[in-house]
Amino acid sequence: MTIENIKDIVDDELFNKLLLGTIDPTQEIILKILKKASKKKGLSLEDVAALCNCTDPVLIAKIFEFAYKIKQDIYGERIVLFAPLYISDFCVNDCEYCNFHCRNNSPRRKLSLEEVASQTKALVDMGHKRLLLEFGEHPVENPIDYVVDTINTIYKTKSKNGEIRRVNVNIAATTVENYRKLKEAGIGTYQLFQETYHRPTFEKLHHGPKAKYERQLFAHNKAFEAGIDDLGIGVLYGLYDWRYEVLALVSHAAYMDKTFGVGPHTISVPRFQETPGVDFKPPYPVSEDELLKIVAILRLAVPYTGMIISTRERPEIREQAFKLGISQTSAGSRVEVGGYDENSKPVTKSPKDDGCGQFTTHDPRTLDQIVISLCDQGLLPSFCTACYRSLRTGESFMEIAKPGNIHNFCRPNGILTFKEYLLDYASPLAKQKGEKLIREYLDKIPSKKRREETMERLARLEKGERDLYF
Numbered sequence: 001m002t003i004e005n006i007k008d009i010v011d012d013e014l015f016n017k018l019l020l021g022t023i024d025p026t027q028e029i030i031l032k033i034l035k036k037a038s039k040k041k042g043l044s045l046e047d048v049a050a051l052c053n054c055t056d057p058v059l060i061a062k063i064f065e066f067a068y069k070i071k072q073d074i075y076g077e078r079i080v081l082f083a084p085l086y087i088s089d090f091c092v093n094d095c096e097y098c099n100f101h102c103r104n105n106s107p108r109r110k111l112s113l114e115e116v117a118s119q120t121k122a123l124v125d126m127g128h129k130r131l132l133l134e135f136g137e138h139p140v141e142n143p144i145d146y147v148v149d150t151i152n153t154i155y156k157t158k159s160k161n162g163e164i165r166r167v168n169v170n171i172a173a174t175t176v177e178n179y180r181k182l183k184e185a186g187i188g189t190y191q192l193f194q195e196t197y198h199r200p201t202f203e204k205l206h207h208g209p210k211a212k213y214e215r216q217l218f219a220h221n222k223a224f225e226a227g228i229d230d231l232g233i234g235v236l237y238g239l240y241d242w243r244y245e246v247l248a249l250v251s252h253a254a255y256m257d258k259t260f261g262v263g264p265h266t267i268s269v270p271r272f273q274e275t276p277g278v279d280f281k282p283p284y285p286v287s288e289d290e291l292l293k294i295v296a297i298l299r300l301a302v303p304y305t306g307m308i309i310s311t312r313e314r315p316e317i318r319e320q321a322f323k324l325g326i327s328q329t330s331a332g333s334r335v336e337v338g339g340y341d342e343n344s345k346p347v348t349k350s351p352k353d354d355g356c357g358q359f360t361t362h363d364p365r366t367l368d369q370i371v372i373s374l375c376d377q378g379l380l381p382s383f384c385t386a387c388y389r390s391l392r393t394g395e396s397f398m399e400i401a402k403p404g405n406i407h408n409f410c411r412p413n414g415i416l417t418f419k420e421y422l423l424d425y426a427s428p429l430a431k432q433k434g435e436k437l438i439r440e441y442l443d444k445i446p447s448k449k450r451r452e453e454t455m456e457r458l459a460r461l462e463k464g465e466r467d468l469y470f
Contacts, residue, residue: 009217009255010197015247018049025050030059034066037300040073048250051297052243060293067296067324070303077441078382078414079374080328081367082130082168083123084310086337086358087111087150091136093172093208095195097236099277099358100136102208106277109337110141113153120157120164122341126332126367127425129383129417130166132191134358137172137209144178147171151185161424161466166385168232172210173219179226188385189265190223191232192216196239197248201283205239224260230393231256232308234268237291238282246294250301265393266328267298268308269321273360288317292324299325311335311363315373318363322379332367335359368427375433380441382414383421386469411445412454413469419461 033047043051054060088110091100111119123131133150135142147169154164166188173192182190194216196202202213210216220231233252235245249267257263271291272282286294291313298307309318309326311333318329334340335357365373374381386409387393415438422434438458445451450470457468 006214006217009252010199010248011251012199014045015049015244015251018046018247019053019243022046022050022053025054027056027059030054030056030062034062034300037066037070037303040070040303042254042303043250043301045247045251048247048297048301049243051300052246052293063293063300064296064324067299070299071323071325071327074303075306075327076411077378077380078327078384078410079322079379080130080306080382080384080414081128081331081370082132082328083126083128083367084132084134084330084333084335085119085123085154086134086335086339087116087147088135088138088142089337089358090138090141092138093136093206093210095207095210096205097239097272097278097280097282099275101278104277108141110146111150111338113149115338116150116153117157119338119340120154121159124157124159124162124164125425127162127371127383127421128332128367129162129164130168130188130385131164132168132170132330135171142171144174144181148181148185151182151187155186161420165389165467173215174222176222176226179223179228182223183227187228189230189232190220190228191234191266191268192219192223193234193236193268193270194248194252195236197235197245197252198240201240220256221259224262229260229262230265231262232266232268233264234266234270234308236270236272237286237294238272238284241284242286242290242294246297246301249298253302253305263302264305266306266308267302268310269295269298269326270310270312273312273362275357275359288313291317292320295321295326296324311361312359314362315365319373319377322374322377329370331370332365333361333363335361368425368430371421371426371430372433375430375437378437380411380414380437381418381421381434382410383417384410384413384469385417386413390469408447408450409470411441412450415441415454416457416461416468419458420466423461 029050033050037043051063089100090108090110091102094101094103151167154167168189168191169182169187170191199213203211223231253263271286306327307325308328309321310330371381422431
């Protein structure tokens with residue numbers, strides 16, 4: 001890729017010019033941008049820069065108000081739940097902020113396929129239906145065939161009424177040939193973060209194969225060439241000025257939409273968290289209030305894209321973020337290899353205590369506790385994987401997501417998958433609250449025909465059928 005190609009995504013001069021030119025935007029400017037955002041067609045980079053530079057608490061409250069409205073219009077009440085599954089922490093990279101960096105002399109671990117099946121069973125028995133697989137980059141310990149064998153093992157593992165129905169993957173940038181192998185294995189989303197789009201910072205913080213800026217930046221192009229059309233992007237907030245990173249994310253999303261005809265399926269908003277085993281101090285720390293502002297701005301700027309927040313953040317912040325734009329979240333997470341069951345014990349007990357995990361989590365609740373919390377917020381916990389399995393991916397997904405028509409599928413499917421959870425895994429309290437919530441959202445399905453079809457399928461679930469969806 002040439003310098004010109006890079007500028008199609010990251011135009012350093014333009015970003016800095018926009019940020020300098022939109023300092024202290026007036027109320028008139030912000031309200032005009034919000035009116036434009038309400039059309040749900042996205043925003044220009046100049047609009048985004050102005051929102052990033054807005055510091056007036058009254059206007060920030062307005063930004064949050066409009067973000068909430070757009071989230072409701074497009075994604076509604078649903079929060080899709082998943083779990084990360086760390087497969088191997090072997091890594092040849094030496095990234096300053098990551099506990100898996102190769103200078104860390106802690107014992108390394110990779111799961112055997114038998115252990116993968118055991119971990120998967122533990123997650124299925126919690127109620128999970130979708131996983132995000134995490135691998136360190138290591139050509140010997142974590143070759144692509146091992147990744148593919150892991151995916152195949154997960155899909156084959158069944159437990160009682162449950163199984164994993166969607167496997168998303170986060171592996172290092174690789175070749176078109178290797179991405180084709182992931183596609184053939186049936187992955188859902190391929191997720192890769194730029195970490196920071198600011199090249200000098202990127203090159204300073206990364207050592208090893210990952211230090212190649214262009215390799216990271218254009219990995220999604222290779223994945224798309226291989227046939228993977230659900231792609232996830234993100235940055236690690238704290239490495240550089242968050243305003244610059246937000247501009248770069250919106251620019252990258254626009255580039256993907258223009259180049260592939262498909263924007264990012266998801267944008268994630270991880271924030272650096274201190275972790276034992278990592279001495280790194282973020283040069284641009286991002287506060288919780290700033291993180292919420294980031295979520296709101298991204299929801300206004302890229303309204304059709306799913307947004308993910310992890311258990312890095314406290315429950316109280318996650319709850320606010322759900323209102324402002326988040327549509328997916330991890331739940332009951334462990335961030336070390338072999339963290340989920342007794343048959344595949346981690347090397348150490350807890351990343352918080354012993355530094356064996358990739359980062360420190362701040363939401364230690366179980367999946368069931370998070371389900372109860374979502375019900376209390378009036379949000380519908382969803383374990384839906386229907387779009388992926390009905391081939392509503394990539395361009396097909398965007399055709400219904402951009403105009404906000406995704407609810408016609410997602411509300412009924414969310415209800416059906418939540419019903420499965422209540423029947424098979426829920427605590428008595430979660431079941432009581434969940435059944436009440438289902439009745440409320442059934443009444444909100446606008447189509448009488450679709451509502452009746454959903455009720456008929458709920459009855460079939462009660463009788464023992466599973467995996468019913470539209």
